[in-house]
Amino acid sequence: MKYLLLKHYRGGPEPVIGYQPLDQWAPDRVDAHIRYMRDFADRLVGTGEFVEEKALSPEGTFVRFDGEGRPPVTDGPFAETKDLVAGWMIIDVESYERALELAAELSAAPGPDGEPIHEWLELRPFLTGFPSVGE
Amino acid sequence: MDTSLIRELVPAVIGVLVRRGADFASAEDAVQEALVRAYETWPHDPPRDPKAWLIAAAWRKFLDAVRAESARRGRELTVDAEPPDGPVPDADDTLRLYFLCAHPTLSQPAAVALTLRAVGGLTTRQIATAHLVPEATMAQRISRAKRTLSGVPLDAPGDLATVLRVLYLVFNEGYGGDVDLAAEAIRLARQLDALSDEPEAAGLLALMLLHHARRASRTGAGGRLVPLAEQDRSLWDTAMIAEGVTVLQTALARDRLGDYQAQAAIAALHADARTAAETDWVQIVEWYDELLAITASPVVRLNRAVAVGEADGAQAGLTALADVDPGLPRYAAARAYLLERAGDLDGAATGYAEAARVATSLAERDHLTRESARLRQAARR
Numbered sequence: 001m002k003y004l005l006l007k008h009y010r011g012g013p014e015p016v017i018g019y020q021p022l023d024q025w026a027p028d029r030v031d032a033h034i035r036y037m038r039d040f041a042d043r044l045v046g047t048g049e050f051v052e053e054k055a056l057s058p059e060g061t062f063v064r065f066d067g068e069g070r071p072p073v074t075d076g077p078f079a080e081t082k083d084l085v086a087g088w089m090i091i092d093v094e095s096y097e098r099a100l101e102l103a104a105e106l107s108a109a110p111g112p113d114g115e116p117i118h119e120w121l122e123l124r125p126f127l128t129g130f131p132s133v134g135e
Numbered sequence: 136m137d138t139s140l141i142r143e144l145v146p147a148v149i150g151v152l153v154r155r156g157a158d159f160a161s162a163e164d165a166v167q168e169a170l171v172r173a174y175e176t177w178p179h180d181p182p183r184d185p186k187a188w189l190i191a192a193a194w195r196k197f198l199d200a201v202r203a204e205s206a207r208r209g210r211e212l213t214v215d216a217e218p219p220d221g222p223v224p225d226a227d228d229t230l231r232l233y234f235l236c237a238h239p240t241l242s243q244p245a246a247v248a249l250t251l252r253a254v255g256g257l258t259t260r261q262i263a264t265a266h267l268v269p270e271a272t273m274a275q276r277i278s279r280a281k282r283t284l285s286g287v288p289l290d291a292p293g294d295l296a297t298v299l300r301v302l303y304l305v306f307n308e309g310y311g312g313d314v315d316l317a318a319e320a321i322r323l324a325r326q327l328d329a330l331s332d333e334p335e336a337a338g339l340l341a342l343m344l345l346h347h348a349r350r351a352s353r354t355g356a357g358g359r360l361v362p363l364a365e366q367d368r369s370l371w372d373t374a375m376i377a378e379g380v381t382v383l384q385t386a387l388a389r390d391r392l393g394d395y396q397a398q399a400a401i402a403a404l405h406a407d408a409r410t411a412a413e414t415d416w417v418q419i420v421e422w423y424d425e426l427l428a429i430t431a432s433p434v435v436r437l438n439r440a441v442a443v444g445e446a447d448g449a450q451a452g453l454t455a456l457a458d459v460d461p462g463l464p465r466y467a468a469a470r471a472y473l474l475e476r477a478g479d480l481d482g483a484a485t486g487y488a489e490a491a492r493v494a495t496s497l498a499e500r501d502h503l504t505r506e507s508a509r510l511r512q513a514a515r516r
Contacts, residue, residue, distance in 0.1 A: 092268050127497045132307035
């Protein structure tokens with residue numbers, strides 16, 4: 001079963017501990033945080049559960065069709081968007097329980113004071129392409 | 136090159152290496168390397184005796200690995216470089232490998248991956264592509280599985296039920312990459328049925344054949360899901376259906392009914408109907424009762440309620456549904472279907488929309504969304 005682990009800059013439930021953006025942390029705390037994420041991904045390759053990991057630029061543009069022969073209409077970026085996705089990791093695991101366990105592990109990355117950051121991560125199952133057979 | 140011919144040799148060759156003293160994990164690695172080599176060289180230089188070639192190549196790979204390990208540790212590891220004299224032992228360890236690769240201590244994804252490699256003879260890359268994960272991840276999944284099994288002897292008693300479950304999982308994974316996993320699962324189930332004496336192995340093979348025979352009719356234009364009642368039955372593979380029915384009848388004659396045989400019997404009754412209207416729903420309900428007695432599975436209870444709706448009318452189906460856990464993934468879809476048959480079009484439209492929200496596959500979600508839209512449009516007319 002494949003799951004998406006979504007990391008949000010903003011949005012989701014109230015943070016457990018308030019913290020500043022990464023650029024305002026002590027440099028060694030930033031390193032420790034990033035290293036934890038990378039080690040986590042490496043560990044998942046080792047357990048045979050890693051699929052992919054990607055980060056997104058926070059600068060996004062809304063785009064839409066505006067009629068034949070007309071250029072696309074764009075809007076944004078919106079500095080105040082309520083929900084902002086930072087990036088994701090895709091995992092392939094045996095069960096929902098295992099997916100929860102891994103999400104919690106990732107959420108324990110060290111924060112600005114070196115203690116677990118308790119960050120909220122969003123866990124969403126992928127739809128499979130086709131249902132399994134059976135009548 | 137027909138790769139299934141090479142792949143059939145893989146478990147037997149692993150068995151030969153293990154009998155010559157290699158541990159399972161190293162033997163399996165060596166055979167995988169020999170296999171990759173065979174794919175490169177056989178198309179332009181086919182061996183006279185493929186099995187002997189594969190054994191010789193795998194044994195060389197194994198010795199290379201032992202030497203490399205000796206050098207790394209700075210001491211000699213004791214393995215006789217020369218294989219024992221005389222002919223290759225005739226014993227076939229293929230069945231033992233099925234049991235080992237589906238060992239109950241393995242997680243299901245691990246058992247699936249190891250079975251496809253060591254019994255199915257697929258390469259790590261093919262398995263990774265079929266499961267849409269990176270090759271490095273799949274390689275680790277397989278080596279971890281082998282580490283979990285270290286110390287488990289090849290001839291340890293196995294659990295057939297786990298083997299069957301793993302093969303059915305592979306079957307349900309369907310297409311992926313260049314490998315047709317459903318066809319591969321059938322090949323493995325056919326081989327298992329030939330090697331084992333269990334009617335349930337035959338039951339699983341029959342079930343797979345009876346489903347696979349109808350695969351072409353299950354999807355319509357643009358990959359849309361076509362429900363059983365609307366399938367073009369002229370697309371069904373009648374030879375495969377006939378084979379499935381024969382395999383099933385032979386199994387049933389042994390009078391040791393099991394889960395897969397009962398499921399296959401239901402699939403056979405569907406396959407046997409020339410039109411949807413000719414379906415013998417009364418007998419299908421009876422088989423669901425048998426199946427419930429065997430498994431007590433909530434999913435079976437749900438499917439039974441739908442069959443009751445066909446056999447005895449939608450109200451009876453809805454009554455049967457009252458005993459089913461509403462938390463099941465397909466509960467909402469079954470309820471919407473029965474509501475429509477009972478004439479409650481509003482309830483069915485809402486029900487299909489709810490079912491689409493909880494669907495676990497894209498094809499199902501789109502189908503349920505279309506059903507809901509169809510009923511809502513009908514209501515507006």
